[in-house]
């Protein structure tokens with residue numbers, strides 16, 4: 001059995017742990033999928049490249065509103081797809097090659113699972129290989145959850161892992177779930193001309209967002225999608241390409257394609273982490289302390305397999321922390337998760353940081369709200385925007401931000417000054433009044449929401 005100094009399981013964010021500081025160590029990276037993991041190959045990046053193509057199509061459709069005549073004469077799906085994966089597959093292959101070229105790194109292709117304390121078995125194409133090490137990094141991410149009525153139907157379904165690589169666009173699609181993935185992919189596919197129905201078990205889309213965001217997004221979504229809220233799928237019938245999706249109210253939805261997007265689960269079960277003394281939560285997340293250490297000596301974890309906030313910027317930060325802590329065991333640093341922004345690249349775009357208004361109420365926190373509509377700032381006029389807004393929530397005494405929520409074009413970018421203000425604990429009114437804000441940039445919607453707190 002080969003002994004390494006450090007074994008990293010997962011070549012997504014885990015790959016970023018290993019830098020030049022490890023060049024004197026014997027390192028192994030175990031990967032059962034392409035380098036770059038979910039984000040590069042089937043997550044953040046392809047979905048955003050897809051959504052950019054969708055925005056282009058929508059821009060052509062909307063051109064008349066600005067007095068510009070244009071007609072969308074078609075969407076070349078295979079070209080849309082190949083623009084994305086032509087680039088990303090090459091990036092992934094280069095990432096892998098780079099690691100294979102490094103003298104001190106061994107890349108194992110295969111699925112790993114723990115078979116004892118600090119002992120890992122990798123099922124490779126040439127048979128099982130056992131390795132051991134004093135230090136492991138568990139970065140094996142998660143996978144889509146598939147509800148039993150879909151899994152047990154025996155009929156085909158797609159997940160975010162597969163749907164962006166289809167050969168042909170379907171004419172009709174039923175999306176099960178109304179969270180991040182459903183909202184983004186429904187936005188993209190509907191812009192390409194697919195008729196999209198969404199089945200969500202709660203009464204709204206993106207239910208975890210601030211109530212004003214949920215209301216605006218759900219009402220805009222009604223214009224684009226056939227929504228079935230408060231409903232669950234109880235069965236799938238028909239045949240491939242002509243599916244009948246049965247809902248719990250007895251209704252049937254016909255669709256060529258079924259996309260499942262009801263959440264993701266950590267891969268700790270497949271990795272059998274309990275065999276090496278690593279603890280997990282009830283929902284399967286690896287338990288880590290603030291230094292990303294698990295309950296097992298020398299074993300760290302990062303990213304979707306352990307974090308309560310399964311976002312790439314969080315996984316990246318945790319990878320930096322693990323990298324440092326492996327190299328500096330006597331000078332450990334912490335991963336802070338206090339102020340984590342998120343952005344959903346839908347139409348309209350959404351971004352959030354901190355608490356929602358309802359969370360402030362539930363926690364009985366004293367708070368003030370400042371809100372400005374895109375329609376009330378000059379660049380909002382340029383955009384002809386009628387629904388977007390920036391909402392900020394602050395402590396009345398200190399002016400410190402408790403949360404911020406933006407709906408509308410460029411929300412993902414506009415949130416950043418608010419993330420900065422919140423992270424640094426700045427007084428919101430001072431943030432509005434002290435620096436210049438360029439006129440008539442869209443950032444005025446943020447500036448005015450902050451000023452609204454004082455009114």
Ligand SMILES: Cc1cc2nc3c(=O)[nH]c(=O)nc-3n(C[C@H](O)[C@H](O)[C@H](O)COP(=O)(O)OP(=O)(O)OC[C@H]3O[C@@H](n4cnc5c(N)ncnc54)[C@H](O)[C@@H]3O)c2cc1C
Pocket residue numbers: 009010011012013014030031032033034036037038039040042043044045047110111112113139140141142160181267270271302303304305310311312313314315343
């Ligand atoms: C469709 C979609 C869109 C997303 N968009 C965004 C976004 O816009 N912004 C954002 O912040 N986040 C987004 N996310 C979330 C983001 O992709 C994840 O938070 C992030 O990629 C997690 O990184 P990770 O390294 O923890 O896991 P992963 O990137 O999933 O890496 C885990 C790796 O471990 C390997 N592995 C798993 N089990 C084993 C095993 N037993 N043996 C060997 N190898 C194994 C897998 O092959 C995989 O490569 C999106 C996710 C999806 C699905």
Ligand SMILES: NC(=O)c1ccc[n+]([C@@H]2O[C@H](COP(=O)([O-])OP(=O)(O)OC[C@H]3O[C@@H](n4cnc5c(N)ncnc54)[C@H](O)[C@@H]3O)[C@@H](O)[C@H]2O)c1
Pocket residue numbers: 147176177178179180181182184199200201202206207231232233261262263264309310311342343344345
């Ligand atoms: N832009 C981004 O940052 C981005 C984009 C995509 C994914 N992600 C990450 O990926 C994670 C997973 O995304 P997701 O959309 O799969 O999960 P999610 O948790 O965001 O949403 C799942 C939705 O499915 C619903 N649901 C669950 N079971 C159901 C059922 N049987 N029938 C109908 N509805 C059901 C839930 O009520 C929920 O609204 C996200 O939490 C996020 O961390 C991030």
